[in-house]
Amino acid sequence: xxxxxxxxxxxxxVMFFILYAPIFYLMFYxxxxxxxxxxxxSFTLDWYKELFGNTRLLIxxxxxxxxxLLSATISTILGVAGALAIYYARxxxxxxxxxxxxxxxxxxxxxxxxxxFLILFTMIGIKLGFISVLLAHIAFSVPIVVIMxxxxxEEMNTSMIYAALDLGASRWNVLTKVIxxxxxxxxxxxxFMALTYSLDDFAxxxxxxxxxxxxxxxxIYSLARRGVSLNINALSSLxxxxxxxxxxxxxxxxxxxxxxxxxxxxx
Amino acid sequence: MKQLIRALLAVLIVSFALIVIVYRxxxxxxxxxxxxxxxxxxxxxxxxxxxxKFEEETGIKVIYETFDSNEAMLTKIEQGGTxxxxxxxxxxxxxxxxxxxxxxxxxHSKVPNLQYIDSxxxxxxxxxxxxxxxxxxxxxxxILYNTNILGDxxxxxxxxxxxxxFKNQILLVDSAREVMGMxxxxxxxxLNDKDKNHLLEAKQKIDSLTPNIKAIVGDxxxxxxxxxxxAIGLVWSGTAQEIMWENENVEYVVPEEGSNLWFDNMVIPKxxxxxxxxxxxxxxxxxxxxxxxxxxxxxxxxxxxEALKYMDEETVNDERFYPDEExxxxxxxxxxxxxxxxxxxxxxxxxxxxxxx
Numbered sequence: 049x050x051x052x053x054x055x056x057x058x059x060x061x062v063m064f065f066i067l068y069a070p071i072f073y074l075m076f077y078x079x080x081x082x083x084x085x086x087x088x089x090s091f092t093l094d095w096y097k098e099l100f101g102n103t104r105l106l107i108x109x110x111x112x113x114x115x116x117l118l119s120a121t122i123s124t125i126l127g128v129a130g131a132l133a134i135y136y137a138r139x140x141x142x143x144x145x146x147x148x149x150x151x152x153x154x155x156x157x158x159x160x161x162x163x164x165f166l167i168l169f170t171m172i173g174i175k176l177g178f179i180s181v182l183l184a185h186i187a188f189s190v191p192i193v194v195i196m197x198x199x200x201x202e203e204m205n206t207s208m209i210y211a212a213l214d215l216g217a218s219r220w221n222v223l224t225k226v227i228x229x230x231x232x233x234x235x236x237x238x239x240f241m242a243l244t245y246s247l248d249d250f251a252x253x254x255x256x257x258x259x260x261x262x263x264x265x266x267x268i269y270s271l272a273r274r275g276v277s278l279n280i281n282a283l284s285s286l287x288x289x290x291x292x293x294x295x296x297x298x299x300x301x302x303x304x305x306x307x308x309x310x311x312x313x314x315x
Numbered sequence: 316m317k318q319l320i321r322a323l324l325a326v327l328i329v330s331f332a333l334i335v336i337v338y339r340x341x342x343x344x345x346x347x348x349x350x351x352x353x354x355x356x357x358x359x360x361x362x363x364x365x366x367x368k369f370e371e372e373t374g375i376k377v378i379y380e381t382f383d384s385n386e387a388m389l390t391k392i393e394q395g396g397t398x399x400x401x402x403x404x405x406x407x408x409x410x411x412x413x414x415x416x417x418x419x420x421x422x423h424s425k426v427p428n429l430q431y432i433d434s435x436x437x438x439x440x441x442x443x444x445x446x447x448x449x450x451x452x453x454x455x456x457x458i459l460y461n462t463n464i465l466g467d468x469x470x471x472x473x474x475x476x477x478x479x480x481f482k483n484q485i486l487l488v489d490s491a492r493e494v495m496g497m498x499x500x501x502x503x504x505x506l507n508d509k510d511k512n513h514l515l516e517a518k519q520k521i522d523s524l525t526p527n528i529k530a531i532v533g534d535x536x537x538x539x540x541x542x543x544x545x546a547i548g549l550v551w552s553g554t555a556q557e558i559m560w561e562n563e564n565v566e567y568v569v570p571e572e573g574s575n576l577w578f579d580n581m582v583i584p585k586x587x588x589x590x591x592x593x594x595x596x597x598x599x600x601x602x603x604x605x606x607x608x609x610x611x612x613x614x615x616x617x618x619x620x621e622a623l624k625y626m627d628e629e630t631v632n633d634e635r636f637y638p639d640e641e642x643x644x645x646x647x648x649x650x651x652x653x654x655x656x657x658x659x660x661x662x663x664x665x666x667x668x669x670x671x672x
Contacts, residue, residue: 103344118330270381
């Protein structure tokens with residue numbers, strides 16, 4: 049590999065500093081015994097203690113986790129099916145249309161998606177709460193999973209499928225023994241993407257929460273509006289650390305899956 | 316494939332475990348008993364100890380949610396799909412909600428404590444006979460200034476703000492009616508004025524204020540003024556009180572030309588699930604001792620006459636927050652301008668914000 053020049057190293061450092069400085073600034077002040085972020089008085093863990101003593105907040109954190117896990121799982125299943133459908137679409141026109149429709153959902157603004165869900169749910173009479181948030185999260189995660197899984201399918205060598213069919217495999221066998229094992233890394237990548245999207249989504253969730261059910265990002269927003277308590281810093285720091293753990297976990301899973309000499313067929 | 320199934324099972328087991336934990340926590344907290352009251356209020360607008368006290372007294376479990384603007388609250392209630400038992404909108408929104416038939420009438424026989432409310436604050440134009448709403452807090456719009464920065468300069472009127480000495484010192488709030496109202500009042504017009512010539516004149520007047528304006532901000536004005544980042548601010552009286560608790564060098568004044576008098580009232584939205592508990596809660600909040608404690612915490616002015624007896628004399632006699640009859644006569648309540656006029660106010664305000672400094 050070519051050596052990275054000094055200039056680009058400096059550039060990298062500056063960029064990462066700019067990106068991470070606000071987060072670390074915020075984390076730093078979560079240990080402040082003073083009331084504001086204007087000056088650091090002394091070190092304390094009081095804000096964290098206050099957080100863990102708050103049952104309501106604990107319920108919200110757990111709700112957020114449940115929504116994230118369930119919506120990521122369901123949207124992964126739907127997304128894989130969708131990706132396979134796009135892959136198997138015979139005519140190029142249909143394929144491109146399907147793919148574009150999928151991409152439009154990814155780039156369209158969250159606010160619009162959220163508002164339209166609010167209108168839809170109230171129109172068909174779904175109470176705002178757990179179900180409405182779950183449905184909305186599944187809906188915006190599916191296109192992401194499709195995008196993550198599709199390249200993996202495209203990169204698969206079609207002769208493998210023909211070979212399997214030649215050897216007498218049924219369609220179901222081809223799916224479970226050839227295709228799915230091959231695209232497993234893509235499926236996991238899609239799952240983790242959906243998970244992080246669901247965990248930190250604010251705009252869509254904001255519209256469809258109600259009746260006492262909220263998620264963490266919506267709660268942080270309303271806490272911040274109420275005034276600047278360092279509670280928020282503590283909560284955000286925990287969230288950041290948790291996301292970091294997810295990223296690290298994802299890294300190890302993909303590393304394990306990318307071991308060389310895999311032919312794509314598993315027992 | 317095995318790997319995928321294993322992962323799927325793991326995720327499902329974890330989710331199921333979490334659901335059980337949440338259900339347990341909810342039950343332990345009493346949120347599933349059915350006897351709950353959902354309150355939709357402004358952020359930091361109630362002493363949370365009072366919610367606990369209400370829960371203890373009545374056995375009703377309170378779910379407390381907050382909103383940050385009247386409009387956000389209105390959208391959630393209009394759309395349905397929610398079931399708030401109590402909401403606390405400002406007066407001009409109550410007018411609108413009443414027109415759109417979004418409110419349940421309040422049964423006065425279940426709210427005997429209504430007798431403690433100052434008659435000045437009952438039977439107002441936005442809700443004659445208080446059929447749908449009960450006053451929660453009221454206040455004014457005025458000027459907050461820092462004597463530490465300005466020395467012994469005193470500000471008594473809106474027109475004082477145009478003094479060239481205050482270059483780059485003023486923080487305005489990002490709200491069309493407050494800023495336009497300030498300009499209209501400074502010209503001696505009503506802040507509900509619908510005469511377009513008057514409005515254009517007002518717009519020109521605030522344009523000429525731009526050299527003095529440091530920024531047009533939202534809720535963060537509290538911290539900025541508290542930390543002396545700016546000397547003068549256009550603020551609501553409650554914000555002023557909060558800043559004064561933190562910083563001794565500030566003064567609040569209701570300008571002599573007149574200003575806005577506003578109310579936040581408790582209402583019961585049409586979608587309420589537990590109107591019985593809502594009535595109980597309204598009556599509870601009107602109890603003089605409770606109202607006094609809440610006022611101590613929130614810092615806005617209470618409409619409850621009896622509550623004043625339980626409060627510091629110093630606070631009650633403070634004319635900045637409890638103005639006398641003569642001053643109140645100059646204060647005006649915002650009237651519902653109608654959609655088109657309101658849009659015109661907003662347009663002028665937007666143009667002012669784009670005005671080059």
